[in-house]
Amino acid sequence: xxxxxxxxxxxxxxxxxxxxxxxxxxxxxxxxxxxxxxxxxxxxxxxxxxxxxxxxxxxxxxxxxxxxxxxxxxxxxxxxxxxxxxxxxxxxxxxxxxxxxxxxxxxxxxxxxxxxxxxxxxxxxxxxxxxxxxxxxxxxxxxxxxxxxxxxxxxxxxxxxxxxxxxxxxxxxxxxxxxxxxxxxxxxxxxxxxxxxxxxxxxxxxxxxxxxxxxxxxxxxxxxxxxxxxxxxxxxxxxxxxxxxxxxxxxxxxxxxxxxxxxxxxxxxxxxxxxxxxxxxxxxxxxxxxxxxxxxxxxxxxxxxxxxxxxxxxxxxxxxx
Numbered sequence: 001x002x003x004x005x006x007x008x009x010x011x012x013x014x015x016x017x018x019x020x021x022x023x024x025x026x027x028x029x030x031x032x033x034x035x036x037x038x039x040x041x042x043x044x045x046x047x048x049x050x051x052x053x054x055x056x057x058x059x060x061x062x063x064x065x066x067x068x069x070x071x072x073x074x075x076x077x078x079x080x081x082x083x084x085x086x087x088x089x090x091x092x093x094x095x096x097x098x099x100x101x102x103x104x105x106x107x108x109x110x111x112x113x114x115x116x117x118x119x120x121x122x123x124x125x126x127x128x129x130x131x132x133x134x135x136x137x138x139x140x141x142x143x144x145x146x147x148x149x150x151x152x153x154x155x156x157x158x159x160x161x162x163x164x165x166x167x168x169x170x171x172x173x174x175x176x177x178x179x180x181x182x183x184x185x186x187x188x189x190x191x192x193x194x195x196x197x198x199x200x201x202x203x204x205x206x207x208x209x210x211x212x213x214x215x216x217x218x219x220x221x222x223x224x225x226x227x228x229x230x231x232x233x234x235x236x237x238x239x240x241x242x243x244x245x246x247x248x249x250x251x252x253x254x255x256x257x258x259x260x261x262x263x264x265x266x267x268x269x270x271x272x273x274x275x276x277x278x279x280x281x282x283x284x285x286x287x288x289x290x291x292x293x294x295x296x297x298x299x300x301x302x303x304x305x306x307x308x309x310x311x312x313x314x315x316x317x318x319x320x321x
Contacts, residue, residue, distance in 0.1 A: 015051040047076040050085035081113035148179035173205035200230035207239025241275030
């Protein structure tokens, strides 16, 4: 009887090692099969399903399969880390610990997968048993993805193992703090800012500080944390010369605008033009927002509603992002 893909798949999914061994004895070429989308090996399939007994059996029969890759250049340990199968990760790395350092076609390691999907037990295992790993992979991305997705315990583990990760920038010139602020991750923001308040003054390639991103996304608790730890960072402007008031108007974050005004009242930021000469009065009109910004601004300033721009013109002014 010919061994079919369905028979092999059923044995793997059901973790039926007896049936699988019988299939291999009937036809040893079964081990070379690749079944399903992405061209996975049988070890990929067993790892994805979390069947540690099947994984062990396949490794016993074909140990070199631990480094095999699918169409995405992912090894079986990538699959196990993605799905959160701790015991499978342990067995695969017992066979070959270096496999944890392999990266896929997007330069993502197995550790990145575990960080991305929040599998703390796997992150702990990999870092506790392969301390060399962060020196050979694109380690900054592991902290960045944990910080951006609110994986607080994972971020703390990474920082505990390698504190220098906090100062590593990604391809966009962003720190992990930028990602945490952009996505409203308060606990991670507090941890990173507490480690090094100077990070508050770092700009990404788009010309924004972490606080700018928090302001644009209306994260009041994060803004308050910056006000406490690095208050002067609230007065930094973007590469377009926009201060936090400009940014909150552009993002239509009225509550954030009012919150910032309560902190920064008495500074000149309320009247400061951007590099195109736009004051916040002009910007509220240009953006076509409702009257809440204009009414609030008018109630808080003695300047004329139609404030002149840097060219002493009162008509609408061009605005560029």
